[in-house]
Amino acid sequence: MVTWLNLFRKFLPARFAGRRFILGDYHFDLTSFEGDVADWLNKFPISAANVEIYLALAELFRRRGEFDKAVSVHEAIAEAEIAGHSSAELSLEIAQDYYAAGVLGHAEEVLRRALVDADEDHSRQAFRLWLAILESEQDWHRAVELVEQYGLPGSGGVRLVNLYCEYVLQVQTTLAPALVQKVLKKARKLAVGARVDLLGAQIATEEQRFTAAIRSYKRLLRNDPRRVHLALSPLLALVQREGQQASLLTFLQRLYPDHPSVRILEAIVELHQSSGTALTPKWQKQLELQVMSGDSYPLTLYWLNQQQTLSASVMAVLSPALQRQSLAESDVHQCTECGFQSEPMRWQCPQCESWETLCSRYESKIVQEQKKVG
Ligand SMILES: [Zn+2]
Numbered sequence: 001m002v003t004w005l006n007l008f009r010k011f012l013p014a015r016f017a018g019r020r021f022i023l024g025d026y027h028f029d030l031t032s033f034e035g036d037v038a039d040w041l042n043k044f045p046i047s048a049a050n051v052e053i054y055l056a057l058a059e060l061f062r063r064r065g066e067f068d069k070a071v072s073v074h075e076a077i078a079e080a081e082i083a084g085h086s087s088a089e090l091s092l093e094i095a096q097d098y099y100a101a102g103v104l105g106h107a108e109e110v111l112r113r114a115l116v117d118a119d120e121d122h123s124r125q126a127f128r129l130w131l132a133i134l135e136s137e138q139d140w141h142r143a144v145e146l147v148e149q150y151g152l153p154g155s156g157g158v159r160l161v162n163l164y165c166e167y168v169l170q171v172q173t174t175l176a177p178a179l180v181q182k183v184l185k186k187a188r189k190l191a192v193g194a195r196v197d198l199l200g201a202q203i204a205t206e207e208q209r210f211t212a213a214i215r216s217y218k219r220l221l222r223n224d225p226r227r228v229h230l231a232l233s234p235l236l237a238l239v240q241r242e243g244q245q246a247s248l249l250t251f252l253q254r255l256y257p258d259h260p261s262v263r264i265l266e267a268i269v270e271l272h273q274s275s276g277t278a279l280t281p282k283w284q285k286q287l288e289l290q291v292m293s294g295d296s297y298p299l300t301l302y303w304l305n306q307q308q309t310l311s312a313s314v315m316a317v318l319s320p321a322l323q324r325q326s327l328a329e330s331d332v333h334q335c336t337e338c339g340f341q342s343e344p345m346r347w348q349c350p351q352c353e354s355w356e357t358l359c360s361r362y363e364s365k366i367v368q369e370q371k372k373v374g
Contacts, residue, residue: 037069046080055085058093067101088118092125104133115150131159132353140167157190162347162355165199177207193356194224195347198231205234214238218251225259226363229331230345232267245271256286261366262296269302295362297326333358 046054058073071094078090091114098107111133114126127150134143143163164187168180180203187196201216217235220227239248249271256264265286272279279287290296291303300322304310310318333342336359338352348355 037072041073041076046077046082048082048084051077051080051082051085055093058097062097062100067097067103070097070100086119086122088114088122088126091118092122092129095126095129099129099133104137107133135163135348135353138166138170140170143167157192158355161187161190161193161196165195165347168199168203172203194220194227194230195356197223198227201231201234205238210238210242214242214244214248221251221255225255225261225264226359226367228259228261228263228363229360232263236267236270240274245275249275253283259363259366259370260286261363262290262293262299263363265290266296266298269299273302294325297323300326331360331362334361334364336364 044050054073054077058070058077061067061070061073074090074093074097077085078087078094081087091110095107095110095114098104098110108130111126111130115123115130117123118126127146131143131146134140134146140163144160144167147160147163164183168183168187172180184196184200184203188200190196197216197220201213201220204210204213204216214235217231217238220231221235235248239245249268252264252268252271256268265283268283269279269287272283287299287303291300294300301319304315304318330343333345334340335349335352335354335357337354337357338349340349340351340358341361342350342358346358349357
């Protein structure tokens with residue numbers, strides 16, 4: 001039988017282009033390869049001349065789901081000790097074979113060794129892959145340990161903060177409240193992102209520590225007003241409960257010039273309404289500007305209701321029409337790294353796997369416009 005293996009023997013050294021071997025005049029499509037790996041390795045020992053072909057073949061095995069074959073080829077390359085292909089590089093390949101196969105324990109075992117033994121570049125890759133494995137397993141405790149132990153090459157503190165948060169969510173019901181607070185404190189100390197303040201506020205609310213919850217929500221809004229849509233409605237409920245409407249009104253009126261979001265003005269108007277006070281001319285002017293922008297149905301309705309010249313029949317026609325228009329353009333969350341869009345809020349982008357990069361499109365636009373003005 002004339003197999004391409006025989007031809008391969010004849011025409012060494014080989015060239016490799018894309019998925020095809022080119023041996024002299026013969027072209028072989030890798031995807032149709034059906035040989036016995038051990039046999040092949042015996043006949044054609046791995047050398048500098050053919051190592052690229054073996055690497056390509058191993059990758060193909062991995063993509064085809066033949067993970068044991070991928071591992072044995074990678075292991076054979078590692079044993080051959082070819083210059084330019086370090087054992088660290090091959091360990092990472094083997095770990096990826098196991099990862100792709102779903103044999104995560106084996107993958108971690110290989111990565112643990114690579115992380116310690118490899119040069120800086122490979123050890124960084126090993127770290128990333130290991131962390132991705134732990135994230136996919138939702139093993140937040142060990143993910144936190146890994147990051148604490150080996151640092152955060154190139155990914156910043158936001159990732160660690162989010163690992164802490166995921167961990168807290170996972171153990172919240174089983175861990176003592178004091179220990180949960182300890183983890184949250186560690187996360188807060190990193191002083192990045194908005195999530196830890198939101199989570200802190202939610203937990204404080206559950207534990208009926210309402211003042212602490214209000215403080216946490218306010219810190220979140222000061223640090224990252226783009227998260228206003230996540231914080232405002234629970235915050236409004238809390239201040240009503242605690243009778244702190246006046247102080248929240250002052251807070252929001254100070255926040256608004258830096259981040260003139262329609263959501264904040266809606267809350268300002270709501271707080272005025274509930275206390276029965278009229279808007280000052282300055283806030284009346286802001287109200288009119290927002291009505292002209294057409295971004296808020298509640299504010300438009302509020303403004304229309306102020307107009308004594310409009311009859312009830314005009315209002316009856318206008319109001320549902322405006323509501324439909326405002327609902328037609330609902331806000332979405334968009335990743336600032338890769339553009340992925342999602343209706344519900346997600347803390348990790350499913351497309352590029354960055355943490356805390358999904359933001360309200362509307363609130364992000366305001367931040368950008370403010371930057372231009374400033
Ligand atoms: Zn993304």
